Amino acid sequence: MRLMVNGNESDVAAETFAELLLELGYEDMPVATALNMSVVRKKDRETVRLKEGDRVEILVPMQGG
Amino acid sequence: MDPLQFYGVSVASRLLLGTAQYPSPAILADAITRSDADLLTVSLRRESTGGTGGRDFWKLISGTGRKILPNTAGCHSAKEAITTAEMARDVFDTDWIKLEVIGNADTLQPDVFGLVEAARELSAQGFKVFPYTTDDLIVAEKLLSVGCEVLMPWGAPIGSGKGLNNRFALKAMRAHFPSVPLVIDAGLGVPSHAADAMELGFDAVLLNTAVAKAGDPVGMAEGFALAIKAGRLAYLAGAIEARDMAVPSTPVFGQPFV
Numbered sequence: 001m002r003l004m005v006n007g008n009e010s011d012v013a014a015e016t017f018a019e020l021l022l023e024l025g026y027e028d029m030p031v032a033t034a035l036n037m038s039v040v041r042k043k044d045r046e047t048v049r050l051k052e053g054d055r056v057e058i059l060v061p062m063q064g065g
Numbered sequence: 066m067d068p069l070q071f072y073g074v075s076v077a078s079r080l081l082l083g084t085a086q087y088p089s090p091a092i093l094a095d096a097i098t099r100s101d102a103d104l105l106t107v108s109l110r111r112e113s114t115g116g117t118g119g120r121d122f123w124k125l126i127s128g129t130g131r132k133i134l135p136n137t138a139g140c141h142s143a144k145e146a147i148t149t150a151e152m153a154r155d156v157f158d159t160d161w162i163k164l165e166v167i168g169n170a171d172t173l174q175p176d177v178f179g180l181v182e183a184a185r186e187l188s189a190q191g192f193k194v195f196p197y198t199t200d201d202l203i204v205a206e207k208l209l210s211v212g213c214e215v216l217m218p219w220g221a222p223i224g225s226g227k228g229l230n231n232r233f234a235l236k237a238m239r240a241h242f243p244s245v246p247l248v249i250d251a252g253l254g255v256p257s258h259a260a261d262a263m264e265l266g267f268d269a270v271l272l273n274t275a276v277a278k279a280g281d282p283v284g285m286a287e288g289f290a291l292a293i294k295a296g297r298l299a300y301l302a303g304a305i306e307a308r309d310m311a312v313p314s315t316p317v318f319g320q321p322f323v
Binding site (some may be wrong): 006007025026028029030031032033034035038039041042057058059060061062063064065 | 083084085086093106107108109110112115118119120122123135136138144147148151152153155157212223258271273274
C-alpha cells in the first residue's frame with residue numbers, strides 16, 4: 001500500500017506499525033512514531049494497523065538547543 | 066555550588082547545554098565534559114534515508130550519563146508542540162519537556178498564547194514543562210497557573226548573542242517570582258552575559274549557539290561554566306550598591322600630613 005512516510009510517498013508491504021519499522025530498517029533504533037498526527041507509542045506498534053494513504057512520522061533523537 | 070532543583074530533581078550544574086551546531090560529535094562530547102553541564106537539550110527529527118545519524122547521536126548523548134531535556138523546537142502551534150512532546154516522552158523516557166511554540170520564523174519569538182495553551186495540556190498529562198517564554202510577567206503568571214514550576218525567559222532572540230536585552234524586565238521577573246526556578250534561555254553570546262544573568266539572581270542559564278559556534282567550543286564551554294559559577298557566588302555574596310561618587314577604601318583616620 002502507499003503511505004506518506006516522513007513526507008515522502010512510500011510503497012510498503014507492512015500492515016502494522018511494527019512491521020513498517022522493520023521494513024524500513026528502523027529496528028534497533030530509538031524512534032518516536034506518529035500516525036496521522038497522533039502519537040503511536042512503543043507498546044502499541046504491534047497492534048496499530050496501517051491503511052492506504054496514512055501519514056506516518058518516524059522521528060529519531062537529534063541535536064537540539 | 067548551592068543546590069538547584071527542577072521539579073524536585075537536583076541538577077548538579079547551573080549550566081544547561083544545547084547539543085546542536087557543533088563542528089563534530091567529538092567536539093560536542095568535549096564541550097559537554099568541559100562545561101560540566103548536567104542537563105542536555107535534544108530534539109526529534111526525521112532521519113535521512115538510510116542514515117544512522119540519530120542512532121549515533123543518541124549513543125553519544127546517552128553515554129555521557131547526563132540528564133536529558135527534549136525540546137519542541139520548530140513547532141509553530143500548540144497542537145504540534147503537544148504531539149512532539151508526547152513523542153519525545155515515548156522515546157526519551159522522560160516527562161521533562163522544553164516547550165517551544167514559535168510565533169514568527171524570523172524572530173523566533175515565542176507565541177505566548179500557544180505556549181500557555183500547550184503548557185496547560187501537557188501539565189494535565191503529567192509533563193514537567195520548561196517553557197521558553199518572554200520576560201512578560203503576566204504570561205509568566207499564566208504559565209505558573211497552568212502547572213509550570215520553572216520559567217525560561219529569553220535574554221535576547223535565539224542565536225543572536227546579544228546578552229540580556231531587557232535587564233529591567235528580567236530584574237522585575239526575578240523580584241516578582243522569588244521562589245520559582247528561572248533559567249535564562251537564548252540570546253547570550255559571551256560568558257559575561259551569563260555572569261550578568263546569574264548576578265541578577267537567575268538560577269541557571271541555557272546555552273547552545275554561543276558555545277557551539279565559538280571559535281573553540283570546548284574552551285568557550287569552560288569559560289561559560291566559570292562565569293556562571295562566578296555570577297552565582299556574587300549573587301549569594303551580595304553586591305555593594307553602586308555610587309556616583311568616589312569613596313576611599315583606605316582608612317582616612319590616621320592619615321599623615323593633614
